[in-house]
Amino acid sequence: MMNAIRERKRLQIFGLMFPGAFWLVVFFALPLLVIFVISFMARDELGSPVPPFSLDNYQQAFDSLYLNLFLFSLWISLLTTVVTLLISFPVALYIARSPKRWRNILIFLVMIPFWTNFLVRTYALQFLMRANGPINTLLQGLGVIQEPISMLSTPVAVLIGLVYGELPFMILPLYASLEKFDWAMFEAAQDLGADMRRAFLRVMLPMTMPGVLAGSILVFVPSVGSYITVELMGGGKINMIGRVIASQFGVASNWPFGSAISLLLMVVVTIAALVYFRVGRGERMAL
Amino acid sequence: MGDRAEYAPPAPERPNLRLGQLSLIAVTLFTFAFLYVPIIVLILFSFNSARTGAVWQGFTLSWYQRLLGNEALLTAAGRSLIIGIVSTAGSVVIGTLTALAMEREHFRAKAVWDGLLYMPVIIPEIVSGVSLLLFFAAGGIERGLLTLVVSHIAFSMPFVYLTVRARLADFDRSIEEAAQDLGADEAKTFWLITLPLLMPGIVSGALLAFTLSIDDFIISFFVTGKGWNTLPIYIWSQLKQGVTPEINAISAVLLLFSVSVIALSLLLQRRRN
Numbered sequence: 104m105m106n107a108i109r110e111r112k113r114l115q116i117f118g119l120m121f122p123g124a125f126w127l128v129v130f131f132a133l134p135l136l137v138i139f140v141i142s143f144m145a146r147d148e149l150g151s152p153v154p155p156f157s158l159d160n161y162q163q164a165f166d167s168l169y170l171n172l173f174l175f176s177l178w179i180s181l182l183t184t185v186v187t188l189l190i191s192f193p194v195a196l197y198i199a200r201s202p203k204r205w206r207n208i209l210i211f212l213v214m215i216p217f218w219t220n221f222l223v224r225t226y227a228l229q230f231l232m233r234a235n236g237p238i239n240t241l242l243q244g245l246g247v248i249q250e251p252i253s254m255l256s257t258p259v260a261v262l263i264g265l266v267y268g269e270l271p272f273m274i275l276p277l278y279a280s281l282e283k284f285d286w287a288m289f290e291a292a293q294d295l296g297a298d299m300r301r302a303f304l305r306v307m308l309p310m311t312m313p314g315v316l317a318g319s320i321l322v323f324v325p326s327v328g329s330y331i332t333v334e335l336m337g338g339g340k341i342n343m344i345g346r347v348i349a350s351q352f353g354v355a356s357n358w359p360f361g362s363a364i365s366l367l368l369m370v371v372v373t374i375a376a377l378v379y380f381r382v383g384r385g386e387r388m389a390l
Numbered sequence: 391m392g393d394r395a396e397y398a399p400p401a402p403e404r405p406n407l408r409l410g411q412l413s414l415i416a417v418t419l420f421t422f423a424f425l426y427v428p429i430i431v432l433i434l435f436s437f438n439s440a441r442t443g444a445v446w447q448g449f450t451l452s453w454y455q456r457l458l459g460n461e462a463l464l465t466a467a468g469r470s471l472i473i474g475i476v477s478t479a480g481s482v483v484i485g486t487l488t489a490l491a492m493e494r495e496h497f498r499a500k501a502v503w504d505g506l507l508y509m510p511v512i513i514p515e516i517v518s519g520v521s522l523l524l525f526f527a528a529g530g531i532e533r534g535l536l537t538l539v540v541s542h543i544a545f546s547m548p549f550v551y552l553t554v555r556a557r558l559a560d561f562d563r564s565i566e567e568a569a570q571d572l573g574a575d576e577a578k579t580f581w582l583i584t585l586p587l588l589m590p591g592i593v594s595g596a597l598l599a600f601t602l603s604i605d606d607f608i609i610s611f612f613v614t615g616k617g618w619n620t621l622p623i624y625i626w627s628q629l630k631q632g633v634t635p636e637i638n639a640i641s642a643v644l645l646l647f648s649v650s651v652i653a654l655s656l657l658l659q660r661r662r663n
Contacts, residue, residue: 116491116495116497118487120487120488120492120497122484122487123484123487123488123547123551124488126544127506131509131544133525134522134524134525135517135521138517138521138524141524151527190421193414196414197417212426213425215652218601218652219605219644219645219649220605220622220644220648221605222622223432226432226629227431230432230435231427235444237435237444267425270424324512325514327514328517330608331608348516348517349516361520365516365517365520365521368516372517
């Protein structure tokens, strides 16, 4: 009797989990496996993968050209994460300290960009900063400048574009953390003689670490693999890993090499995720 | 917990606190300006009668009218809608089933699946898109509607799962237990009690999945086949050819659409409360 019940339960669980598990395995894990295999292959004239298997693609990936691109992408992504964090923390703090009604309105205002089309938003920023765009036209009209300033097609433009795109992804987790923040502890620290800086560094920052980490991962990962922002803000002159991968599957037509770089990108992202989980767990245990 | 959230320090007495408060306001204002100025400017200029450039030459609705006559755009929009609806339906079903299993059942491999289900959220979109492309190519599967729908389900299902699971975690099971005490079996309890109460969470997840699908560019770009333009892909191809105010117009429409969706989602959440 008990065995029949247990069997039914097991079947029930299997039935519930099967669709999700199937989708995850077939459309996430398997494709990654395919990339893994193809990354070791060579290419034919059309760029499609053919045997033999070798490490050539990886060797090429560590060539100084691509290595520099990787490092550049990592650097820009780190900068993006830091800048976004520096901007988002005060904003999240302000919203968390606002009266309840204001809080909901402000969070709604933060969520709107979060829910709108990323491509369209980035285009809006590009439109604003173009040589014949509103900013330049305004400045010229006011007589502040004679010639339009070229603001796009620089690393800074890409950085601005990335920060612009990722801001909501940092503000929201930070706000979630700060909303639960125990202000009494903060006041207690100050009563005990800590100045603002120490109270912040020793009390607030550690307690909001989960939000900081979550936001950082949510900003860092898309930035490293960024394609849309780099294309739109970099004008074809700035190259990053996401763009390199895309071109291997487009114009440059070298699927095996593209796979190798994709895998290396996955390694980077996985390391970042592991750091996030390890630090995150440590923080939780410390509390 | 609720008490703590309400307690905020009283108005600052010390001078450096006041300066701190001012700088908080300043950064917040700057950030909101930064977030919204490009969007507002874009919407404004979609009404500009000038063909190129940013000099205001007069108000016009002609760009929006041209949208309505733009067959390629309308077809792409239609395709995005179909893919959105179908993939959302799939994501919701799969995501909800998975959430029910993960939140309420216990089985050995649960921890593994917990980790795996976070994976799609963390993978860069370009890697997702490219790997799916290779997967379909290797499997000889022709790229088009099917691959698009399947891929959209793949990336939006985890978000539905997380949303529904969060709602399940907050669920008050005593109602279900009461129903079962009154003689309802498992199936009845689920359909008449659990599911209706879960609906707001499922709808939230559905709206999220739908938005993700409509807005998706990168994965769709790699996974689509000939003649299966989605709206973002169409916009991208237009952008590559050169900016026209029509792009501004369709962007404005999309922005308005997204705002409506989020407003709807929040309204539903508020009704629940």
